[in-house]
Amino acid sequence: MKLRIHRSGDCARSEEYEVPEFDGMTVLDALMWVREHRDPSLAFRFSCRCANACKECIAVVDGDRRYTCTVAALGEVTVEPLQNKPLLHDLAVDQ
Numbered sequence: 001m002k003l004r005i006h007r008s009g010d011c012a013r014s015e016e017y018e019v020p021e022f023d024g025m026t027v028l029d030a031l032m033w034v035r036e037h038r039d040p041s042l043a044f045r046f047s048c049r050c051a052n053a054c055k056e057c058i059a060v061v062d063g064d065r066r067y068t069c070t071v072a073a074l075g076e077v078t079v080e081p082l083q084n085k086p087l088l089h090d091l092a093v094d095q
């Protein structure tokens with residue numbers, strides 16, 4: 001799948017990554033793959049990794065506010081930080 005990430009911070013930019021798919025992969029899994037294999041500096045928040053328990057993984061996914069751990073990573077996906085929260089870095093906001 002292709003993951004497009006709008007990274008915010010001192011050097012705001014959009015980056016695209018080709019991420020190998022696996023069954024049941026979520027957008028959070030894809031973000032974790034990018035951080036582990038392509039860019040360890042990618043900032044995003046999560047805690048529980050299961051549907052909707054911690055609510056830390058919320059971001060704008062293809063234009064809608066979603067919990068990234070609940071969204072299937074299929075085809076092309078665009079992820080952006082929430083716009084209504086103080087930005088910390090990349091996709092991480094102060095909740």
Ligand code: FES
Nearest residue numbers: 049052054055069
């Ligand atoms: S990681 Fe906790 S709700 Fe998504």
